[in-house]
Amino acid sequence: MxxxxxxxxGNPNTGKTxxxxxxxxxxxxVGNWPGVTVEKKEGYYIYKGIKFNVVDLPGTYTLTGESEDxxxxxxxxxxxxxxxxxxxxxxxxxERNLHLLVLLSELHKNIxxxxxxxxxxxxxxxxxxITHLEKLLKxxxxxxxxxxxxxxxxxxxxxxxxxxxxxxxxxxxxxxxEVEKIISEIENNLNKSTFYYPSRFxxxxxxxxxxxxxxxxxxxxxxxxxxxSILNLEKILNNSTDRILIEKRYGIIHGIVREAIIEKKKxxxxxxxxxxxxxxTNNLIGPLIFLFIMFLxxxxxxxxxxxxxxxxxxxxxxxxxxxxxxxxxxxLKSLINDGIISGxxxxxxxxxSIFLFFFFFSILEDTGYLARAVIVSDRLMHKIxxxxxxxxxxxxxxxxxxxAIMGTRILENKKDKILTCLSIPFMSCxxxxxxxxxFAGIFFNNNQGAIIFSLYLLGIIVSLLTIKxxxxxxxxxxxxxxxxxxPPFRTPYWKSVFIESWTRTKYFFKKAGTLIFLGSLxxxxxxxxxxxxxxxxxxxxIGKIGKIISPLFKYSGFNFWQAGVALISGIYAKELVVSTFxxxxxxxxxSNTLKIYFNTISAYSFMIMSLLYMPCLATFLTLRxxxxxxxxxxxxxxxxxxxxxxSTFFYxxxxxxxxx
Amino acid sequence: MxxxxxxxEGKYKIVEILKFGKLKKMSNLGIFxxxxxxxxxxxxxxxxxxxxxITIGIGYGIAMDIIVEKVE
Numbered sequence: 001m002x003x004x005x006x007x008x009x010g011n012p013n014t015g016k017t018x019x020x021x022x023x024x025x026x027x028x029x030v031g032n033w034p035g036v037t038v039e040k041k042e043g044y045y046i047y048k049g050i051k052f053n054v055v056d057l058p059g060t061y062t063l064t065g066e067s068e069d070x071x072x073x074x075x076x077x078x079x080x081x082x083x084x085x086x087x088x089x090x091x092x093x094x095e096r097n098l099h100l101l102v103l104l105s106e107l108h109k110n111i112x113x114x115x116x117x118x119x120x121x122x123x124x125x126x127x128x129x130i131t132h133l134e135k136l137l138k139x140x141x142x143x144x145x146x147x148x149x150x151x152x153x154x155x156x157x158x159x160x161x162x163x164x165x166x167x168x169x170x171x172x173x174x175x176x177x178e179v180e181k182i183i184s185e186i187e188n189n190l191n192k193s194t195f196y197y198p199s200r201f202x203x204x205x206x207x208x209x210x211x212x213x214x215x216x217x218x219x220x221x222x223x224x225x226x227x228x229s230i231l232n233l234e235k236i237l238n239n240s241t242d243r244i245l246i247e248k249r250y251g252i253i254h255g256i257v258r259e260a261i262i263e264k265k266k267x268x269x270x271x272x273x274x275x276x277x278x279x280x281t282n283n284l285i286g287p288l289i290f291l292f293i294m295f296l297x298x299x300x301x302x303x304x305x306x307x308x309x310x311x312x313x314x315x316x317x318x319x320x321x322x323x324x325x326x327x328x329x330x331x332l333k334s335l336i337n338d339g340i341i342s343g344x345x346x347x348x349x350x351x352x353s354i355f356l357f358f359f360f361f362s363i364l365e366d367t368g369y370l371a372r373a374v375i376v377s378d379r380l381m382h383k384i385x386x387x388x389x390x391x392x393x394x395x396x397x398x399x400x401x402x403x404a405i406m407g408t409r410i411l412e413n414k415k416d417k418i419l420t421c422l423s424i425p426f427m428s429c430x431x432x433x434x435x436x437x438x439f440a441g442i443f444f445n446n447n448q449g450a451i452i453f454s455l456y457l458l459g460i461i462v463s464l465l466t467i468k469x470x471x472x473x474x475x476x477x478x479x480x481x482x483x484x485x486x487p488p489f490r491t492p493y494w495k496s497v498f499i500e501s502w503t504r505t506k507y508f509f510k511k512a513g514t515l516i517f518l519g520s521l522x523x524x525x526x527x528x529x530x531x532x533x534x535x536x537x538x539x540x541x542i543g544k545i546g547k548i549i550s551p552l553f554k555y556s557g558f559n560f561w562q563a564g565v566a567l568i569s570g571i572y573a574k575e576l577v578v579s580t581f582x583x584x585x586x587x588x589x590x591s592n593t594l595k596i597y598f599n600t601i602s603a604y605s606f607m608i609m610s611l612l613y614m615p616c617l618a619t620f621l622t623l624r625x626x627x628x629x630x631x632x633x634x635x636x637x638x639x640x641x642x643x644x645x646x647s648t649f650f651y652x653x654x655x656x657x658x659x660x
Numbered sequence: 661m662x663x664x665x666x667x668x669e670g671k672y673k674i675v676e677i678l679k680f681g682k683l684k685k686m687s688n689l690g691i692f693x694x695x696x697x698x699x700x701x702x703x704x705x706x707x708x709x710x711x712x713x714i715t716i717g718i719g720y721g722i723a724m725d726i727i728v729e730k731v732e
Contacts, residue, residue: 388719
């Protein structure tokens with residue numbers, strides 16, 4: 001089948017992801033861009049007998065070499081034969097969005113514009129003369145309303161058309177006589193050697209004073225001569241070239257948009273968003289709302305997730321019974337039941353909870369609340385020496401610490417980055433949720449939601465204190481100021497939210513699945529040998545290992561070898577804490593058995609320990625890549641120490657106050 | 661004329677953005693000198709401003725370099 005490549009570009013908050021999801025449906029996968037740790041989304045759909053491979057480029061406002069995200073977008077367009085570059089444009093914000101069109105047109109010719117969220121623009125009284133815009137910009141426009149799935153078929157048709165006929169010309173911005181002269185002068189110089197990037201693009205980047213691109217070409221061209229010419233021009237025009245380029249671009253776009261607007265109500269007011277924002281970002285009410293929303297989410301995960309989890313457990317129980325009844329050899333029965341079903345199965349039963357977490361998170365993202373959460377957290381983050389943007393990776397940490405640590409790349413300052421990375425392992429990732437659900441369900445029957453919430457809160461507090469501590473001791477610095485767009489509030493498109501959460505859940509379990517399977521297998525071997533008849537007992541290897549380390553936890557309230565084994569395997573992947581109990585105690589009577597070993601206080605103390613001690617293997621590896629071995633080792637000992645300290649302190653204090 | 665970091669809620673005109681790096685950051689998000697903006701939320705904490713349907717949160721470090729003028 002013939003294949004075509006479509007790349008999607010656009011500003012953040014233009015509904016890019018929704019369009020991507022509408023085009024590809026569930027035929028997509030998430031991964032990483034090679035070499036870097038920015039999320040990459042790919043998918044495909046088939047239209048008129050052609051397979052369209054779609055790549056979602058990172059959302060950007062500009063195209064500079066100074067940021068990882070933007071470099072990815074630039075390089076993707078250079079390295080691949082992109083048949084159609086689909087630019088998603090927020091119709092109610094045309095001017096700013098078209099700025100990216102100008103930049104992209106310096107790099108790629110076959111651009112198609114998706115004028116998205118046309119309904120919001122219309123509601124605000126904005127209407128454009130599309131034919132006029134198409135004539136001026138020499139590109140095609142398609143109107144869509146992504147979150148209501150309107151216009152997607154027309155979009156497919158137009159992508160198809162663009163992909164079979166290649167565009168001969170596109171809008172080229174003329175920067176004015178003097179600037180164009182220097183552009184061609186630089187181009188001539190560049191053309192003496194060969195470069196990866198188009199020469200006009202490079203010339204413009206030099207005038208923009210983009211350090212990344214300047215360093216790339218500096219030694220291969222007569223840079224001194226070029227700098228002199230630039231300096232001369234700046235003297236004549238009494239303005240710096242980077243400033244001139246920006247002014248020129250916006251000036252021309254402003255003119256074009258003004259020309260194409262048919263109707264704009266006299267005084268545009270956006271009172272409702274403004275009123276909501278006044279409340280959501282209010283210094284007093286804002287944080288309370290933030291906490292309340294987080295509380296609702298964790299309660300929601302529990303209320304909706306629990307029945308589903310129980311249902312899966314029921315299915316697993318049935319599987320186990322049918323294995324038991326079968327005439328397989330006993331070691332195989334044990335391997336399947338005690339090893340695989342108990343290990344992998346107990347984690348699979350938490351799929352609904354993980355899915356719900358991503359589901360709620362997508363809603364926060366799509367409605368635009370997440371950016372408000374950054375504003376609200378900025379004040380607090382500032383007090384401890386970071387800015388609100390660090391709050392994004394930290395909040396991401398609730399999902400999985402690995403992407404959270406990767407997400408610290410949005411922080412420009414190295415020290416900001418290290419501090420944030422040190423504190424992320426304390427953010428309670430979804431893999432730790434099964435531990436809480438299990439223990440809270442058994443020991444805190446009436447307050448499960450509140451108990452789980454308290455652990456998340458504890459994690460946040462510890463991570464903030466970590467930042468404060470290391471920030472004031474070793475990593476003293478002034479943090480970079482915050483600037484962030486607050487997208488307009490929108491109703492999420494449910495199909496997209498579902499696809500989004502499903503793809504993330506799938507990715508999460510694919511990655512975790514292999515680790516868990518291997519982990520369960522190793523655990524089973526250690527539990528089965530050398531005495532198969534005493535499975536998972538202290539007479540087998542597993543018990544011996546557990547016994548060596550369990551005295552460490554004497555004062556934390558769980559001085560028995562099974563807890564030691566569970567915590568060791570949790571380092572491998574945090575999900576394994578629960579599955580280890582499943583393997584060691586047998587999943588059937590798990591809750592009754594745990595009640596023998598734990599009381600209410602030690603159960604909570606164990607949850608604290610699971611929350612705080614050591615990042616998992618995947619997190620460890622990511623940390624090493626992002627902040628180096630020295631800080632990773634510091635993080636390792638720090639988390640272990642803090643986990644031990646707080647759980648012990650908690651257990652001792654409460655036992656003293658209430659009595660065991 | 662006042663700094664954006666020191667004003668109360670209300671309507672203002674951006675007179676100047678002092679450092680070029682900051683001007684660049686602001687213009688990337690669609691805010692330019694000469695624009696009429698609404699201060700939705702003043703300091704303490706980030707300042708939230710609105711221009712038509714663009715809403716932006718700005719930290720103190722940037723807000724202090726944005727010079728504004730009250731518009732009646």
